[in-house]
Amino acid sequence: MFEAAWLYRLKPKVGQWSLVRQKDLSQAAKDIAWKAQLRLYGRYQRLTQIRHKRSQVAVTAVARELVGFIWAIARNAEGEMAVR
Numbered sequence: 001m002f003e004a005a006w007l008y009r010l011k012p013k014v015g016q017w018s019l020v021r022q023k024d025l026s027q028a029a030k031d032i033a034w035k036a037q038l039r040l041y042g043r044y045q046r047l048t049q050i051r052h053k054r055s056q057v058a059v060t061a062v063a064r065e066l067v068g069f070i071w072a073i074a075r076n077a078e079g080e081m082a083v084r
Contacts, residue, residue, distance in 0.1 A: 012037035
């Protein structure tokens with residue numbers, strides 16, 4: 001989680017590689033993932049720039065929130081499997 005959380009220092013974008021990887025995902029999962037990108041980038045920025053937290057502290061907070069988004073996607077996928 002911490003390794004992934006370090007990437008939220010960078011501005012969110014959907015590159016060509018991401019588009020190829022996401023082609024088989026449901027739209028709901030893509031929407032949750034994009035919401036996570038925006039929120040976690042903003043969270044990192046607010047913690048480091050406005051509240052002057054160390055980057056390690058900000059990454060820990062972002063990693064904790066990232067787990068919540070992963071949980072949301074898993075619940076969504078679980079619901080889709082039940083419908084099928």
